[in-house]
Amino acid sequence: MSDPASSEALFARARRVIPGGVNSPVRAFNAVGGTPVFITRGTGARFTSADGKVFIDYCGSWGPLILGHAHPAVVEAVCRAAADGLSFGACTEREVELAELLCARSPGMERVRLVSSGTEACMTAIRLARGFTGRRKILKFDGCYHGHADALLVSAGSGLLTAGLASSSAGVPAGVVADTWIAPYNDTAAVEALMQRHGDDVAAIIVEPIAGNMGLVTPTPGFLEALRRLTRDTGALLIFDEVITGFRLGPTTYGSLCGITPDLTCLGKIIGGGMPVGACGGRTDILERLSPSGPVYQAGTLSGNPVAVAAGLSTLKILIDENPYPSIERQGRRVAEAIERQARMHGINAHCAQRGGLFTIFFGEGPIRNLHDAKRCDAARYARFFHHLLGRGIYLPPSQFEVSFISAAHTDDDVTRLIEAANWSAGIPLTNE
Ligand SMILES: Cc1ncc(COP(=O)(O)O)c(C=O)c1O
Secondary structure, three states, rough: OOOOHHHHHHHHHHHHHHHHHHHOOHHOOOOOOOOOOEEEEEEEEEEOOOOOOOEEOOOOHOOOOOOOOHHHHHHHHHHHHHHHHOOOOOOHHHHHHHHHHHHHOOOOOOOOEOOOOOHHHHHHHHHHHHHHHHEEEEEEEOOOOOOOOOOHOOOOHHHHHHHOOOOOOOOOOHHHHOOOEEEEEHHHHHHHHHHOOOOOHHHEEEEEOOOHHHHHHHHOOOHHHHHHHHHHHHHHHHEEOOOOOOOOOOOOOHHHOOOOOOOOOEOOOOHOOOOOOOOEOHHHHHHEEEEOOOOOOOOOOOEEEEEEEHHHHHHHHHHHHOOOOHHHHHHHHHHHHHHHHHHHHOOOOOEEEOOOOEEEEEEEOOOOOOOOHHHOOHHHHHHHHHHHHHOOEEEEEOOOOHHHHHHHHOOOOHHHHHHEEEEEEEEOOOOOO
């Protein structure tokens, strides 16, 4: 008989009332097998499961928790804001402060609209691009994920990729799919060819400037520059989806770090510090097309929610004051170098892609440049690796096609524990037998 509070018992209960037992497909363990871990509490780099086990967390709520779980200053800011009222559906000073901070820290961001998720941010950017340019077509890249709006699910990464829903989701009308064009990530020639023939029809190119939803895939030199040039030449907008990368590699956007200013930037995850905040920002002439200034409609009962904004503001201020980025980067490099060294020593075909605190252990030949390369990796071996680590108290994302996150709360010792558990001499099963 299982303990009534165990993950297994909770998952059985969940499946009776929640589709698939989870409120977001990436939480299911479908790609790796087994029962999702139910979590009761987290502090710093660790969380405790319903089964009473403690894990070092390298998933970090899929990215928001760059300061780790329940950072005391963030929790205090949230409690203070909550005591003043949970929601007004009207204006507050704190949301102005967050908007000011985002604009000050993100080159090219003159105006920003706060929303409640990355999905909403990207959906808003697409609608805005279409409303601004008067064009219909969107170009996105194979394996990039921009949230679950209809137009952006075509050839999307993350949960769709994990679930094998390669072309799109059921329920997305064919007309919507027809307006979304796809190119392989890092394939400048393909984008050039498409933009030369059809550039006048394209409202926007949307891209993750570092892709994190087919595993970690970094842009090859010149790729993002080419997207900037081609959109400028054709009058299309360039949208950087920085829901993962925003404030991840420095207290700013990746666009700022790589010296490319997109027309629109989508943010989420870190800017909410673990609470639901997203944002779509960019040039004034584009953003002022949004209602109520302009004709492009967008709204939200909980947009700029005071409690969520308090968490985001507090997180961003700590990142700016304490600058944990060099130390996170150092831990990221330790992981990547050790994993690759250990794999070489044991003759394992594995590659660890890494930027800052982002990493993906791919079971295949690197470098991984696009979805095609990512799909050639051995997802079954990742599943065995995942469970080996889980059994040793290390929690990675439960899919080969995701990134792992190192936070400022991970210590040298935490990272050493990951490296030791991931050593093939620690008995990681190489086959299912
Ligand atoms: C790059 C990117 N864009 C958009 C989204 C959607 O964000 P949300 O899950 O907050 O709707 C995600 C989610 O993981 C993402 O990784």
